Amino acid sequence: MKLTVIGYWGAYPKENEATACYLIEQDETKILFDCGSGALSQLTNYISINEIDAVFISHIHADHIADLYCLEYAMLIQQQLGNRNSALDVYIYTEDLNHLPLEYPTAIRAHSINLTSVIKVGKLEVTFAEMLHEIPTCAIKATNAKGTSLVYSGDSGYTPNLIRFSQDADLLLIECSFYQRQKGYVKGHLSTTEVGEIASKANVGELVLTHLPHFGDISQLINEVRPYFQKKISKAHTGLSILL
Template sequence: MELIVLGRSGGFPMPGEATSGYLLRHGDTAILVDCGSGVLSNLFRYVPVTGLSALVLSHLHSDHQADVSVLKYALNMTRRFGTAVADLPVYLPARPEGMVPTADGVLGLRFYEDGDPFEIGGIGVTCIAGDHPVPSYGMRFACEGKTLAYTGDTRLCPNVARMLLGADLAVMDAGGLERLRSDPMVHMTALECAQAAREAGVRRTLLSHLVPFQPMEETLREAQGGFDRVELAMPLASYTL
Protein backbone atom coordinates (compact mmCIF):
# COMPACT_ATOMS: atom_id res chain seq x y z
CA MET A 1 0.00 0.00 0.00
CA GLU A 2 1.03 3.58 -0.51
CA LEU A 3 -0.12 6.46 1.70
CA ILE A 4 0.03 10.05 0.52
CA VAL A 5 -0.55 12.86 3.01
CA LEU A 6 -2.99 15.31 1.40
CA GLY A 7 -3.64 17.34 4.55
CA ARG A 8 -2.09 17.25 8.00
CA SER A 9 -3.43 20.44 9.63
CA GLY A 10 -5.72 20.11 12.63
CA GLY A 11 -8.77 22.33 13.09
CA PHE A 12 -7.90 24.79 10.34
CA PRO A 13 -5.21 24.78 7.66
CA MET A 14 -1.68 26.09 7.89
CA PRO A 15 -0.90 28.51 5.03
CA GLY A 16 -0.84 26.62 1.73
CA GLU A 17 -1.89 23.33 3.36
CA ALA A 18 -5.06 21.34 3.98
CA THR A 19 -6.76 19.84 7.03
CA SER A 20 -7.09 16.06 7.44
CA GLY A 21 -6.97 13.99 4.28
CA TYR A 22 -4.97 10.95 3.16
CA LEU A 23 -4.90 8.95 -0.03
CA LEU A 24 -4.38 5.21 0.34
CA ARG A 25 -3.57 3.34 -2.86
CA HIS A 26 -2.97 -0.24 -3.82
CA GLY A 27 -3.13 -1.28 -7.49
CA ASP A 28 -6.31 0.26 -8.91
CA THR A 29 -7.78 0.89 -5.47
CA ALA A 30 -7.75 4.49 -4.27
CA ILE A 31 -9.30 5.28 -0.90
CA LEU A 32 -9.66 8.82 0.36
CA VAL A 33 -9.47 8.85 4.15
CA ASP A 34 -11.07 12.04 5.48
CA CYS A 35 -11.83 15.00 3.26
CA GLY A 36 -10.99 18.21 5.09
CA SER A 37 -10.60 21.76 3.89
CA GLY A 38 -8.34 21.93 0.81
CA VAL A 39 -7.96 18.15 0.44
CA LEU A 40 -9.49 17.89 -3.05
CA SER A 41 -6.98 20.30 -4.52
CA ASN A 42 -4.21 17.95 -3.44
CA LEU A 43 -6.14 14.76 -4.20
CA PHE A 44 -6.57 15.70 -7.86
CA ARG A 45 -2.78 15.82 -8.29
CA TYR A 46 -2.91 12.01 -8.04
CA VAL A 47 -6.40 10.73 -8.84
CA PRO A 48 -9.27 12.16 -10.92
CA VAL A 49 -12.68 12.26 -9.27
CA THR A 50 -13.70 9.25 -11.35
CA GLY A 51 -10.76 7.24 -9.98
CA LEU A 52 -11.77 7.06 -6.32
CA SER A 53 -12.85 3.67 -4.96
CA ALA A 54 -14.34 5.06 -1.75
CA LEU A 55 -14.23 7.78 0.86
CA VAL A 56 -13.89 6.84 4.52
CA LEU A 57 -14.67 9.48 7.16
CA SER A 58 -13.29 9.09 10.68
CA HIS A 59 -15.87 11.48 12.10
CA LEU A 60 -18.03 14.39 11.09
CA HIS A 61 -16.13 17.44 12.36
CA SER A 62 -15.68 20.00 9.59
CA ASP A 63 -11.89 19.77 9.46
CA HIS A 64 -12.43 16.16 8.30
CA GLN A 65 -15.32 16.62 5.90
CA ALA A 66 -15.36 20.27 4.72
CA ASP A 67 -14.57 19.31 1.12
CA VAL A 68 -17.32 16.68 0.84
CA SER A 69 -19.75 19.30 -0.50
CA VAL A 70 -17.29 20.25 -3.20
CA LEU A 71 -16.61 16.61 -3.95
CA LYS A 72 -20.33 16.23 -4.68
CA TYR A 73 -20.14 19.13 -7.16
CA ALA A 74 -17.16 17.43 -8.82
CA LEU A 75 -19.04 14.12 -9.17
CA ASN A 76 -22.24 15.80 -10.27
CA MET A 77 -20.66 18.07 -12.88
CA THR A 78 -18.52 15.26 -14.28
CA ARG A 79 -21.65 13.13 -14.68
CA ARG A 80 -23.70 15.95 -16.20
CA PHE A 81 -21.09 16.62 -18.83
CA GLY A 82 -21.19 13.09 -20.15
CA THR A 83 -18.78 10.94 -18.16
CA ALA A 84 -20.35 7.93 -16.46
CA VAL A 85 -19.73 8.23 -12.73
CA ALA A 86 -20.95 5.64 -10.28
CA ASP A 87 -22.14 6.74 -6.83
CA LEU A 88 -19.11 7.10 -4.57
CA PRO A 89 -19.26 4.76 -1.57
CA VAL A 90 -18.80 6.77 1.62
CA TYR A 91 -18.19 4.95 4.91
CA LEU A 92 -19.05 7.15 7.88
CA PRO A 93 -20.51 7.27 11.39
CA ALA A 94 -24.24 7.97 11.62
CA ARG A 95 -23.88 10.63 14.32
CA PRO A 96 -24.15 13.49 15.05
CA GLU A 97 -27.19 13.34 12.80
CA GLY A 98 -27.07 17.02 11.88
CA MET A 99 -23.52 16.67 10.54
CA VAL A 100 -24.19 13.73 8.18
CA PRO A 101 -23.66 14.86 4.57
CA THR A 102 -26.58 14.46 2.20
CA ALA A 103 -26.09 11.92 -0.57
CA ASP A 104 -27.50 14.19 -3.31
CA GLY A 105 -27.63 11.35 -5.81
CA VAL A 106 -23.85 10.97 -6.06
CA LEU A 107 -22.81 9.45 -2.73
CA GLY A 108 -23.66 5.99 -1.43
CA LEU A 109 -23.70 6.38 2.35
CA ARG A 110 -22.69 3.31 4.38
CA PHE A 111 -22.80 3.81 8.13
CA TYR A 112 -20.38 1.87 10.31
CA GLU A 113 -20.01 1.26 14.04
CA ASP A 114 -17.25 0.18 16.39
CA GLY A 115 -15.60 -3.04 15.28
CA ASP A 116 -17.29 -3.17 11.88
CA PRO A 117 -15.03 -4.71 9.27
CA PHE A 118 -15.46 -4.05 5.56
CA GLU A 119 -13.39 -4.35 2.42
CA ILE A 120 -12.59 -1.87 -0.30
CA GLY A 121 -10.82 -3.20 -3.40
CA GLY A 122 -8.78 -5.81 -1.56
CA ILE A 123 -7.98 -3.62 1.44
CA GLY A 124 -9.55 -4.79 4.70
CA VAL A 125 -10.78 -1.98 6.94
CA THR A 126 -11.69 -2.19 10.63
CA CYS A 127 -13.16 0.79 12.48
CA ILE A 128 -12.38 1.25 16.17
CA ALA A 129 -14.07 3.86 18.35
CA GLY A 130 -11.94 6.64 19.79
CA ASP A 131 -12.92 9.16 22.48
CA HIS A 132 -13.71 12.63 21.14
CA PRO A 133 -16.56 15.14 21.62
CA VAL A 134 -18.46 13.46 18.76
CA PRO A 135 -18.37 9.77 17.73
CA SER A 136 -14.94 9.35 16.13
CA TYR A 137 -13.21 6.26 14.84
CA GLY A 138 -9.71 5.11 14.14
CA MET A 139 -9.08 2.54 11.43
CA ARG A 140 -6.81 -0.31 10.56
CA PHE A 141 -6.21 -0.87 6.85
CA ALA A 142 -4.75 -4.29 6.04
CA CYS A 143 -3.44 -5.65 2.76
CA GLU A 144 -0.88 -8.31 1.84
CA GLY A 145 0.36 -8.67 5.40
CA LYS A 146 0.87 -4.94 6.01
CA THR A 147 -1.18 -2.73 8.29
CA LEU A 148 -1.77 0.99 8.34
CA ALA A 149 -3.24 2.43 11.52
CA TYR A 150 -5.03 5.77 11.61
CA THR A 151 -6.28 7.14 14.92
CA GLY A 152 -8.74 9.70 13.55
CA ASP A 153 -9.30 12.29 16.28
CA THR A 154 -9.20 10.97 19.81
CA ARG A 155 -7.91 11.68 23.25
CA LEU A 156 -5.78 8.94 24.73
CA CYS A 157 -8.07 6.01 25.58
CA PRO A 158 -7.69 2.22 25.80
CA ASN A 159 -8.85 1.71 22.20
CA VAL A 160 -5.82 3.60 20.86
CA ALA A 161 -3.76 0.48 21.61
CA ARG A 162 -6.24 -1.61 19.57
CA MET A 163 -5.91 0.81 16.66
CA LEU A 164 -2.12 0.72 16.71
CA LEU A 165 -1.17 -2.82 17.66
CA GLY A 166 1.83 -3.95 15.59
CA ALA A 167 1.10 -1.55 12.73
CA ASP A 168 3.73 -1.04 10.05
CA LEU A 169 2.78 2.62 9.75
CA ALA A 170 0.61 4.76 12.05
CA VAL A 171 -0.87 8.18 11.41
CA MET A 172 -1.71 9.75 14.73
CA ASP A 173 -3.70 12.66 16.09
CA ALA A 174 -0.94 14.72 17.72
CA GLY A 175 -3.15 17.77 18.14
CA GLY A 176 -1.99 18.43 21.71
CA LEU A 177 1.16 19.35 23.59
CA GLU A 178 1.99 18.57 27.20
CA ARG A 179 2.60 22.29 27.83
CA LEU A 180 -0.93 23.12 26.66
CA ARG A 181 -2.87 20.36 28.45
CA SER A 182 -6.50 21.14 29.13
CA ASP A 183 -9.25 19.25 30.86
CA PRO A 184 -10.81 17.38 29.21
CA MET A 185 -8.36 16.63 26.43
CA VAL A 186 -9.82 16.38 22.93
CA HIS A 187 -6.68 15.14 21.16
CA MET A 188 -3.53 13.29 22.20
CA THR A 189 -0.37 15.13 23.05
CA ALA A 190 2.73 14.42 20.99
CA LEU A 191 4.23 12.56 23.94
CA GLU A 192 1.12 10.42 24.39
CA CYS A 193 1.26 9.49 20.69
CA ALA A 194 4.88 8.48 20.99
CA GLN A 195 4.37 6.39 24.10
CA ALA A 196 1.28 4.67 22.70
CA ALA A 197 3.10 3.88 19.44
CA ARG A 198 6.09 2.48 21.30
CA GLU A 199 3.94 0.29 23.54
CA ALA A 200 1.99 -1.01 20.54
CA GLY A 201 5.17 -1.91 18.63
CA VAL A 202 4.50 0.42 15.70
CA ARG A 203 7.31 0.43 13.13
CA ARG A 204 6.94 3.99 11.87
CA THR A 205 4.76 6.78 13.24
CA LEU A 206 3.59 9.99 11.59
CA LEU A 207 2.44 12.82 13.84
CA SER A 208 -0.47 14.55 12.16
CA HIS A 209 -3.48 16.78 12.88
CA LEU A 210 -0.93 19.51 13.59
CA VAL A 211 -2.57 22.61 15.00
CA PRO A 212 -1.30 25.74 13.20
CA PHE A 213 -0.54 27.76 16.35
CA GLN A 214 1.47 24.99 17.99
CA PRO A 215 5.15 24.98 16.94
CA MET A 216 5.84 21.86 14.88
CA GLU A 217 9.41 21.62 16.19
CA GLU A 218 8.01 21.41 19.70
CA THR A 219 5.58 18.67 18.69
CA LEU A 220 8.40 16.64 17.17
CA ARG A 221 10.80 17.25 20.07
CA GLU A 222 8.18 16.30 22.63
CA ALA A 223 7.33 13.06 20.79
CA GLN A 224 10.94 12.06 20.27
CA GLY A 225 11.36 12.21 24.04
CA GLY A 226 9.07 9.15 24.16
CA PHE A 227 10.01 7.12 21.09
CA ASP A 228 12.60 7.49 18.37
CA ARG A 229 10.48 6.13 15.51
CA VAL A 230 8.25 9.20 15.21
CA GLU A 231 8.29 11.94 12.61
CA LEU A 232 6.03 14.73 11.39
CA ALA A 233 3.64 13.81 8.59
CA MET A 234 4.83 15.77 5.57
CA PRO A 235 2.39 17.23 3.04
CA LEU A 236 2.31 15.39 -0.29
CA ALA A 237 4.89 12.89 0.96
CA SER A 238 4.39 9.26 -0.02
CA TYR A 239 4.90 6.41 2.44
CA THR A 240 5.08 2.82 1.22
CA LEU A 241 4.16 -0.16 3.35
Protein backbone atom coordinates in the same frame (compact mmCIF):
# COMPACT_ATOMS: atom_id res chain seq x y z
CA MET B 1 0.58 0.03 0.39
CA LYS B 2 1.23 3.72 -0.07
CA LEU B 3 0.18 6.65 2.11
CA THR B 4 0.11 10.18 0.70
CA VAL B 5 -0.71 13.08 3.01
CA ILE B 6 -3.15 15.41 1.24
CA GLY B 7 -3.99 17.60 4.25
CA TYR B 8 -2.71 17.53 7.82
CA TRP B 9 -3.72 20.68 9.73
CA GLY B 10 -6.09 20.56 12.67
CA ALA B 11 -9.15 22.83 12.70
CA TYR B 12 -8.45 24.98 9.60
CA PRO B 13 -5.93 24.94 6.77
CA LYS B 14 -2.90 27.17 6.39
CA GLU B 15 -2.49 29.02 3.07
CA ASN B 16 -2.52 26.68 0.05
CA GLU B 17 -2.92 23.62 2.27
CA ALA B 18 -5.68 21.44 3.72
CA THR B 19 -6.98 19.89 6.92
CA ALA B 20 -7.29 16.11 7.43
CA CYS B 21 -7.18 14.05 4.26
CA TYR B 22 -5.05 10.99 3.49
CA LEU B 23 -4.80 8.94 0.32
CA ILE B 24 -4.12 5.22 0.78
CA GLU B 25 -3.28 3.19 -2.30
CA GLN B 26 -2.74 -0.50 -2.93
CA ASP B 27 -2.05 -1.19 -6.62
CA GLU B 28 -5.06 0.29 -8.46
CA THR B 29 -7.17 0.65 -5.28
CA LYS B 30 -7.38 4.22 -3.95
CA ILE B 31 -9.23 5.24 -0.81
CA LEU B 32 -9.39 8.41 1.26
CA PHE B 33 -9.39 8.71 5.03
CA ASP B 34 -11.22 11.98 5.82
CA CYS B 35 -11.89 14.80 3.40
CA GLY B 36 -11.29 18.08 5.21
CA SER B 37 -11.19 21.73 4.19
CA GLY B 38 -9.05 22.30 1.08
CA ALA B 39 -8.61 18.56 0.46
CA LEU B 40 -9.92 18.44 -3.10
CA SER B 41 -7.66 21.17 -4.43
CA GLN B 42 -4.66 19.25 -3.04
CA LEU B 43 -5.83 15.75 -3.92
CA THR B 44 -6.13 16.52 -7.62
CA ASN B 45 -2.36 17.18 -7.69
CA TYR B 46 -1.97 13.41 -7.19
CA ILE B 47 -5.00 11.60 -8.64
CA SER B 48 -8.17 12.36 -10.60
CA ILE B 49 -11.29 12.51 -8.46
CA ASN B 50 -12.78 9.74 -10.60
CA GLU B 51 -10.04 7.37 -9.41
CA ILE B 52 -11.27 7.41 -5.78
CA ASP B 53 -12.81 4.03 -4.94
CA ALA B 54 -14.21 4.92 -1.50
CA VAL B 55 -14.01 7.54 1.23
CA PHE B 56 -13.99 6.90 4.99
CA ILE B 57 -14.84 9.74 7.39
CA SER B 58 -13.66 9.33 11.00
CA HIS B 59 -16.15 11.88 12.40
CA ILE B 60 -18.22 14.79 11.21
CA HIS B 61 -16.19 17.74 12.54
CA ALA B 62 -15.71 20.19 9.66
CA ASP B 63 -11.94 19.79 9.49
CA HIS B 64 -12.54 16.13 8.58
CA ILE B 65 -15.62 16.30 6.36
CA ALA B 66 -15.89 19.83 4.83
CA ASP B 67 -14.81 18.95 1.30
CA LEU B 68 -17.00 15.85 1.15
CA TYR B 69 -19.87 18.19 0.31
CA CYS B 70 -17.94 19.59 -2.65
CA LEU B 71 -16.87 16.06 -3.64
CA GLU B 72 -20.57 15.24 -3.90
CA TYR B 73 -21.04 18.03 -6.45
CA ALA B 74 -17.93 16.85 -8.27
CA MET B 75 -19.36 13.32 -8.55
CA LEU B 76 -22.65 14.73 -9.82
CA ILE B 77 -20.98 16.87 -12.48
CA GLN B 78 -18.62 14.08 -13.53
CA GLN B 79 -21.67 11.86 -14.08
CA GLN B 80 -23.42 14.57 -16.08
CA LEU B 81 -20.29 14.90 -18.23
CA GLY B 82 -20.32 11.15 -18.85
CA ASN B 83 -17.02 10.59 -17.03
CA ARG B 84 -18.48 8.18 -14.46
CA ASN B 85 -21.63 6.12 -14.16
CA SER B 86 -21.77 5.11 -10.51
CA ALA B 87 -22.13 6.76 -7.13
CA LEU B 88 -19.08 7.01 -4.87
CA ASP B 89 -19.26 4.92 -1.69
CA VAL B 90 -18.65 7.03 1.40
CA TYR B 91 -18.53 5.50 4.91
CA ILE B 92 -19.15 7.94 7.76
CA TYR B 93 -18.98 7.44 11.52
CA THR B 94 -21.92 9.41 12.90
CA GLU B 95 -25.06 8.83 14.92
CA ASP B 96 -27.44 9.93 12.18
CA LEU B 97 -26.50 10.06 8.52
CA ASN B 98 -29.79 11.80 7.74
CA HIS B 99 -28.65 14.96 9.52
CA LEU B 100 -25.79 15.49 7.08
CA PRO B 101 -26.46 17.94 4.24
CA LEU B 102 -25.78 15.40 1.48
CA GLU B 103 -28.26 15.97 -1.30
CA TYR B 104 -27.56 13.62 -4.21
CA PRO B 105 -27.71 9.88 -3.42
CA THR B 106 -26.95 9.16 -7.07
CA ALA B 107 -23.61 10.99 -6.64
CA ILE B 108 -22.58 9.76 -3.19
CA ARG B 109 -23.83 6.56 -1.59
CA ALA B 110 -23.45 7.30 2.13
CA HIS B 111 -23.13 4.41 4.58
CA SER B 112 -22.95 4.51 8.38
CA ILE B 113 -19.78 2.98 9.75
CA ASN B 114 -20.56 0.11 12.06
CA LEU B 115 -17.58 -0.54 14.34
CA THR B 116 -17.77 -4.29 13.79
CA SER B 117 -17.86 -4.14 10.01
CA VAL B 118 -15.03 -5.16 7.73
CA ILE B 119 -15.28 -3.29 4.45
CA LYS B 120 -13.45 -4.62 1.42
CA VAL B 121 -12.52 -2.08 -1.23
CA GLY B 122 -10.50 -3.57 -4.08
CA LYS B 123 -7.24 -4.84 -2.56
CA LEU B 124 -7.76 -3.27 0.85
CA GLU B 125 -9.72 -4.29 3.92
CA VAL B 126 -10.90 -1.51 6.23
CA THR B 127 -11.81 -1.84 9.92
CA PHE B 128 -12.68 0.55 12.75
CA ALA B 129 -12.46 1.24 16.50
CA GLU B 130 -14.16 3.78 18.77
CA MET B 131 -11.98 6.71 19.90
CA LEU B 132 -12.34 9.34 22.62
CA HIS B 133 -13.56 12.70 21.29
CA GLU B 134 -16.37 15.26 21.73
CA ILE B 135 -18.54 13.43 19.20
CA PRO B 136 -18.52 9.80 17.98
CA THR B 137 -15.17 9.27 16.27
CA CYS B 138 -13.45 6.16 15.00
CA ALA B 139 -9.92 5.16 14.16
CA ILE B 140 -9.60 3.50 10.76
CA LYS B 141 -7.28 0.68 9.67
CA ALA B 142 -6.37 -0.37 6.14
CA THR B 143 -4.86 -3.83 5.70
CA ASN B 144 -3.60 -5.41 2.48
CA ALA B 145 -3.47 -9.08 1.43
CA LYS B 146 0.03 -9.46 2.91
CA GLY B 147 -1.19 -8.24 6.30
CA THR B 148 0.54 -4.86 6.05
CA SER B 149 -1.52 -2.37 8.03
CA LEU B 150 -1.89 1.38 8.45
CA VAL B 151 -3.91 2.83 11.31
CA TYR B 152 -5.27 6.39 11.34
CA SER B 153 -6.33 7.66 14.77
CA GLY B 154 -8.85 10.29 13.63
CA ASP B 155 -9.19 12.79 16.50
CA SER B 156 -8.85 11.30 19.96
CA GLY B 157 -7.78 11.77 23.53
CA TYR B 158 -5.70 9.10 25.25
CA THR B 159 -7.50 5.77 25.11
CA PRO B 160 -6.40 2.12 25.45
CA ASN B 161 -8.64 1.45 22.43
CA LEU B 162 -6.10 3.16 20.19
CA ILE B 163 -3.25 1.09 21.65
CA ARG B 164 -5.21 -2.13 21.12
CA PHE B 165 -6.37 -1.21 17.62
CA SER B 166 -2.91 -0.18 16.40
CA GLN B 167 -1.01 -3.06 18.07
CA ASP B 168 1.91 -4.04 15.78
CA ALA B 169 0.58 -1.93 12.89
CA ASP B 170 3.23 -1.10 10.29
CA LEU B 171 2.35 2.60 10.42
CA LEU B 172 0.34 4.70 12.86
CA LEU B 173 -0.88 8.03 11.49
CA ILE B 174 -1.74 9.77 14.73
CA GLU B 175 -3.19 13.10 15.69
CA CYS B 176 -0.75 15.29 17.62
CA SER B 177 -2.68 18.43 18.46
CA PHE B 178 -0.69 19.65 21.47
CA TYR B 179 2.80 20.00 22.91
CA GLN B 180 3.96 18.28 26.08
CA ARG B 181 3.30 21.38 28.20
CA GLN B 182 -0.35 21.35 27.14
CA LYS B 183 -1.07 17.72 28.11
CA GLY B 184 -4.67 17.43 29.30
CA TYR B 185 -5.40 21.05 28.32
CA VAL B 186 -8.12 20.10 25.87
CA LYS B 187 -10.00 16.82 26.19
CA GLY B 188 -10.38 14.67 23.10
CA HIS B 189 -6.97 15.41 21.59
CA LEU B 190 -3.46 14.08 22.12
CA SER B 191 -0.26 15.77 23.22
CA THR B 192 3.22 14.66 22.14
CA THR B 193 3.99 12.60 25.24
CA GLU B 194 0.69 10.72 24.96
CA VAL B 195 1.41 10.06 21.28
CA GLY B 196 4.80 8.62 22.24
CA GLU B 197 3.31 6.41 24.94
CA ILE B 198 0.64 5.05 22.62
CA ALA B 199 3.14 4.32 19.83
CA SER B 200 5.50 2.59 22.21
CA LYS B 201 2.83 0.47 23.91
CA ALA B 202 1.30 -0.47 20.55
CA ASN B 203 4.73 -1.39 19.16
CA VAL B 204 3.95 0.16 15.77
CA GLY B 205 6.52 0.07 12.97
CA GLU B 206 6.62 3.80 12.37
CA LEU B 207 4.78 6.95 13.28
CA VAL B 208 3.43 9.91 11.32
CA LEU B 209 2.31 12.92 13.40
CA THR B 210 -0.65 14.79 11.94
CA HIS B 211 -3.58 17.14 12.77
CA LEU B 212 -0.86 19.60 13.69
CA PRO B 213 -1.27 22.76 15.82
CA HIS B 214 -1.27 26.32 14.46
CA PHE B 215 0.85 27.52 17.38
CA GLY B 216 4.31 26.88 18.79
CA ASP B 217 7.21 25.44 16.79
CA ILE B 218 5.90 22.32 15.09
CA SER B 219 9.44 21.18 14.35
CA GLN B 220 9.64 20.43 18.11
CA LEU B 221 6.83 17.86 18.02
CA ILE B 222 9.08 14.99 16.92
CA ASN B 223 11.66 15.89 19.59
CA GLU B 224 8.99 15.61 22.26
CA VAL B 225 7.76 12.21 21.03
CA ARG B 226 11.29 10.80 20.55
CA PRO B 227 12.06 9.85 24.20
CA TYR B 228 9.10 7.47 24.12
CA PHE B 229 9.46 6.01 20.61
CA GLN B 230 12.81 5.29 19.00
CA LYS B 231 11.68 4.04 15.57
CA LYS B 232 10.97 6.24 12.55
CA ILE B 233 8.84 9.35 13.24
CA SER B 234 7.69 11.70 10.45
CA LYS B 235 5.80 14.96 10.74
CA ALA B 236 3.01 15.17 8.16
CA HIS B 237 3.30 17.69 5.35
CA THR B 238 1.49 18.07 2.06
CA GLY B 239 2.58 15.32 -0.31
CA LEU B 240 4.46 13.28 2.29
CA SER B 241 4.45 9.84 0.77
CA ILE B 242 5.38 6.60 2.54
CA LEU B 243 5.57 3.14 1.01
CA LEU B 244 4.81 0.24 3.34
